[in-house]
Amino acid sequence: MGYLKIYSYNDKITVEEEGVRDIRYFSAMDYEIDDTMVYLRCHYHEFGKEYKVLFADLQKEDGSVVSDIPLYLSGLAKIKIDATIQSSTSPLVIANASNIVSETTISVATAIDDRTITVVDPTDAAIGQLASLYSVADNRVYFSRILAINGSVLTIDTPLDFAFPIGSVLSYAITDMSVDGSTTPVIFGFRNPTETDIAFSVDVTRMIVTFQTTSAGDYNEFGNIASLTNGLVCRKVNGTYQNIFNVKSNRELDNLMYDFKFISASGSAPDGMSGRFTFEKLGSVVRVGKGEDLQFIVQDDLTGITKLEILLEGAGVTD
Numbered sequence: 001m002g003y004l005k006i007y008s009y010n011d012k013i014t015v016e017e018e019g020v021r022d023i024r025y026f027s028a029m030d031y032e033i034d035d036t037m038v039y040l041r042c043h044y045h046e047f048g049k050e051y052k053v054l055f056a057d058l059q060k061e062d063g064s065v066v067s068d069i070p071l072y073l074s075g076l077a078k079i080k081i082d083a084t085i086q087s088s089t090s091p092l093v094i095a096n097a098s099n100i101v102s103e104t105t106i107s108v109a110t111a112i113d114d115r116t117i118t119v120v121d122p123t124d125a126a127i128g129q130l131a132s133l134y135s136v137a138d139n140r141v142y143f144s145r146i147l148a149i150n151g152s153v154l155t156i157d158t159p160l161d162f163a164f165p166i167g168s169v170l171s172y173a174i175t176d177m178s179v180d181g182s183t184t185p186v187i188f189g190f191r192n193p194t195e196t197d198i199a200f201s202v203d204v205t206r207m208i209v210t211f212q213t214t215s216a217g218d219y220n221e222f223g224n225i226a227s228l229t230n231g232l233v234c235r236k237v238n239g240t241y242q243n244i245f246n247v248k249s250n251r252e253l254d255n256l257m258y259d260f261k262f263i264s265a266s267g268s269a270p271d272g273m274s275g276r277f278t279f280e281k282l283g284s285v286v287r288v289g290k291g292e293d294l295q296f297i298v299q300d301d302l303t304g305i306t307k308l309e310i311l312l313e314g315a316g317v318t319d
Contacts, residue, residue, distance in 0.1 A: 004053040006040070006076065007061035013042055013076055014061075015051065024049060025283055029077050033069060040073075044283060091316040093202045095143050096309055097188040097296050098130050098173035106133070107152070109166050113159045119170055122152045130173045131156060135164050139198045146172075169196050177232075178305040181298035190294040190312045201289040204314040205280050209253065209260075211273040212307040216264060219251050223273065223305040230299035238292040270306060287317065 002018030012025040026042035026049070033039075038058055040051040058066045066072045101124045108118035110133075117133065119125070125146055131154065133142040142164070144156035179186050190204065191197070211217070213224035222228045228248040236242040247253050253275055254260040260275030279285050288294050296310055 003057045003059050003063075004040075004051055005059045005061060005063070006073075008076060009061075015040075015042060015049070017051070029073075031073050031077070033073075038069060038073070092313075093316060094311065094313050095132075095190065096130060096175035096311050097177075097190050097294075098132075098175045098192065099179075099186055099188045100192055101126075101129070101172040101174060103169055103171045106164060106166060106168050106170055110160050110162075110164045110168075112161060112163055115156060115159055117154045117156060117160075117170065119152050119154060122149060122154065124172050125149050125154055126172070130175050132171045132173065133160075133164055133168055134170075134196055134198055135162070135168045136196050136198055137165070138162065139200050140164070141198055141200065175309050177296065177298055177308040177310065178302045179298055180301040180303050182230075182301040186298045188296045188298070188310070191288050192293050192295075197290050199290050201287060201317040202314045203285040203287050203317055204294055204312050205285050206276055206278045206313045208276045208311040208313070209257070209274065210307075210309050210311070211305060213271045213273070214306055216262060216271045217250055217273055219254070220249055222247075222249050222253075222300075223302075223308065224271065225302070225304040228300040233295075233297040233299065235295050235297065236286055236288075236292070237295055238289070244286075285314070288314075289317075 004018070005016040007014055009025070012027065013029050015024045015026065024042070026044045028043040029040060031038060031040045036055055038053050038055065040053070042049050042051070055069060056065060058069060060066060104119045104121040106117055107120050110117060117131070127146055127148065129146045131144050131146050134140070140162045142160060142162060144158040146154050147157050148155035177188055191202070211223045215224045217224040220227055231246040231248040233246045234244040236244060245256060247256060250260070250273065257275035257277045258281070261273065263272040263274065265271045286294050294312065302308060
């Protein structure tokens with residue numbers, strides 16, 4: 001038993017243990033104190049860890065000894081935790097990473113359960129596009145696919161779940177990443193309106209990657225095309241840039257994901273591949289707030305792939 005440093009870092013309970021190389025991060029903590037010893041139980045989802053430490057060995061981040069142990073630990077225990085832990089009723093958010101074609105506004109207020117949206121400019125609308133509708137004043141966003149276009153009236157596949165007022169911003173976007181980014185990189189984002197953004201924050205917990213191909217892919221290919229030169233990049237943008245990963249082949253996707261699999265054609269169905277990557281398995285989520293984004297950068301020519309999409313899943317932050 002040696003010293004134990006425990007402190008707050010980026011809204012996480014952070015623990016450094018003497019003799020252990022890795023720093024651990026937790027979302028919740030409870031503790032007991034007896035005459036000479038502190039017993040700590042730290043939690044992050046299904047992962048938990050117990051510690052025991054002498055009063056004299058409990059330290060702050062700078063290595064100084066904790067003087068008022070009950071007060072110090074109670075302060076740490078009150079750290080807010082991420083949305084998935086804090087509430088099982090946090091609003092769920094599921095949306096494709098997309099590249100915005102253009103934006104317009106709506107000219108007629110909507111009602112709940114409407115299946116049409118009337119827009120000011122339908123010029124860039126296309127059947128199958130992702131249509132995202134934002135109301136800044138109401139802090140609401142809605143996602144759907146365009147089924148039909150009749151003048152300035154768009155028919156959508158999902159009934160509206162909010163009465164959006166006139167002037168709400170609607171974006172037209174593509175979700176298929178099988179584009180040519182070899183000369184000019186093409187950026188797909190989870191949260192990427194150019195005109196406006198709402199205050200609502202989302203903790204992204206998982207992404208699902210799906211390929212549709214004209215032939216079965218090999219392990220050393222990307223989908224069913226040659227291994228990429230520059231790679232598909234995932235990064236977090238929040239005023240600064242943080243690269244998360246770069247993948248160039250199915251092998252690298254398999255290394256990254258937990259269940260990447262090849263799907264063989266059956267009958268008239270196409271070949272494909274799919275996999276899921278859960279950020280929480282790394283001990284964290286990707287929080288995306290107003291003006292921030294989780295982006296995917298296509299830096300190669302992916303037009304040889306029939307379709308490539310990334311679906312992102314998460315929960316709204318209610319703390």
